[in-house]
Amino acid sequence: MTVLAQIADRVLNRPLLITPDKAQVILSVLSGRIGISSPEASRFEGDPYRRDANGQPIGVNPYRVAGGVAIVTITGSLVNRGAWIGASSGLTSYEGIQHQLKAAASDPAVHSVILDLASPGGEATGAMETAGFVRELAKSKRTIALVNGMACSAAYAIASGASEIVTTETGVSGSIGVVLLHADFSRQLAEEGVTPTLIFAGAHKVDGNPFEPLPESVRSDLQAEVDAFYGAFTAAVGKGRGSRLTAKRAAATEARTFIGPAAVAAGIADRLSTFETVLVELQRAASTQSGKANPRRRNMENETGAGASAADQGPSRSEREAAIASARADGVKAGRAEGIADVATVLGAEGIAGNAARMSAAVEFLAEGLSAEKATAFATKHVADTASAGQAHNRSGGPGAHLNARASVPDSLAAAGIGAGHQQKSTAALSEAVARTNKRR
16 A cells, blocks of 8 residues: 555645656556556666676676667656666656766767667656766767657657657557546545545645535646646657657647657657667668777788778788889979979079089088088088189190189098099089989988
């Protein structure tokens, strides 16, 4: 009787986001005619344990995880408070659901979430707040609400916050409405000879009590309370579904329920699928994204080609060699162009242009690895001006002496082989200068 009293306290004279038939079941339970089943989360998918690198359990998750997908199962009637995770005595608490959602949001091992729904709904209080938790989770991790049997009333409010709502072919969803149940036991008690007496303070303290017929004024107050929850419900749906199902369109459904394809047509759900298919889709999507984020990731098997797909192995050896050869050719071409530019700069420099000795020496300096600027400076400083040298020699009567390369190059440079025989070496030096400049760059 204690359990029934607690259930009665939660459902009688309180707004419920629940299907009418479920409300009738609850009333029947309270009348002592049937019991309540205890649905549990599926134990066929996922692992409830956190594991170390060796696969040993190191902790327990508040949900099951399969390939990085957290599975949050929401079954049975929903209540606001309850210090448990999952279903207990046919009830699932918003408090437990919120804890699971927060844990999944911060869990680095979880990349996406499935809300596995099989619930007719439950208490209005706490439902919108839980829907808000789902919306927040969906901002950071893909969250799919799966109508895996039923997602009605409060359960649909929760589902509406997901990135996507997927329904099975026979899944029932919708029932966007609010119901408040009042039971009048006055005639039954009278037949049993029981006369209850309520002693209270405050005119509205015992409004809606089950021991007398419901006065019209109290009915109006309770209707206002229902309307307030209804407005919050449709607004929550609009926030979660956006243009797919606005608050106005949600209200226009008039709390109808929809099965499978009809739910998709009405905007209640986005598509048809199954739990297994959605799970595989999320796992594959995460694997694809991981591959895009690390396109050149390799392991030893990839490098040898064993057990790896062509996409994982990257370019073939012949493709890599062709790319390297192409890059080398481009580099040589660019270097040659820069080398020629250096030679042109030196030969056209002031003090060099038109002076055969200096031009030849400058080209040789380039071939020795000097920069264009230094080659120009060295040739200008250390190689005599042939015109001046010729004039001086003519005055001394030595015909053609200015053509002697040794007379135009300092001994220090000549000893190093720079500048000697410039007339014979100018063409070869030019080619070597270009080649060495290319190599240096």
